[in-house]
Amino acid sequence: MACRISELVIDAVDPERLAAFWSEVLGYVELGREEDGSIEIGPPDTGFGGPQPTIVLSPTTDPRPAKLRMHFDVNATDRDQDAELERLLALGAKPVDIGQTGNESWHVLADPEGNEFCLLRARLDPV
Incomplete structure (x- = not known):
């Protein structure tokens, strides 16, 4: 196990x-x-x-030292990637440039405290 x-x-x-x-x-x-x-x-x-x-x-109370060594990847469950990107931005996520080329199939975002996460393209079942 x-x-x-x-x-x-x-x-x-x-x-x-x-x-x-x-x-x-x-x-x-x-x-x-x-x-x-x-x-x-x-x-x-x-x-x-x-x-x-x-x-x-x-x-x-410790300041964040640098770019995180681990991050979340999230996928929409009930809408396409563009619609989910709009929703996440409205919730307070911010786009982040960590050196992407612009040709990626995902979006790099940060939560309200600057923790990076990626919104992937594929839609997943909610369960």
């Missing part, structure tokens, strides 16, 4: 803001809060332990 990812933990200057952003992006809901200010979000019907990992936004 192998492991599987159950949670992704992201340090956040403003966990509330990032929890709201990623909940809207992914259709997640708040699952819980810890005394340290951490907020866990995840799928509304499954929560922790389901087929999709939950996300824990953990408060930090």
Whole structure:
């Protein structure tokens, strides 16, 4: 038996803001809060332990050192890539130039705290 990812933990200057952003992006809901200010979000019907990992936004005052060494890739589930790009930008995502050629089939974006993520072209089933 192998492991599987159950949670992704992201340090956040403003966990509330990032929890709201990623909940809207992914259709997640708040699952819980810890005394340290951490907020866990995840799928509304499954929560922790389901087929999709939950996300824990953990408060930090440390500045982000540089480009992240890991990032999310997301895919639309109910619309094409262009429509999903418009939705993500309206939620507060910003386009980011990390040296793309302009011929990529994905868009590089950043969440409200500057964490890079990519919007891929393929549409996936929501489950």
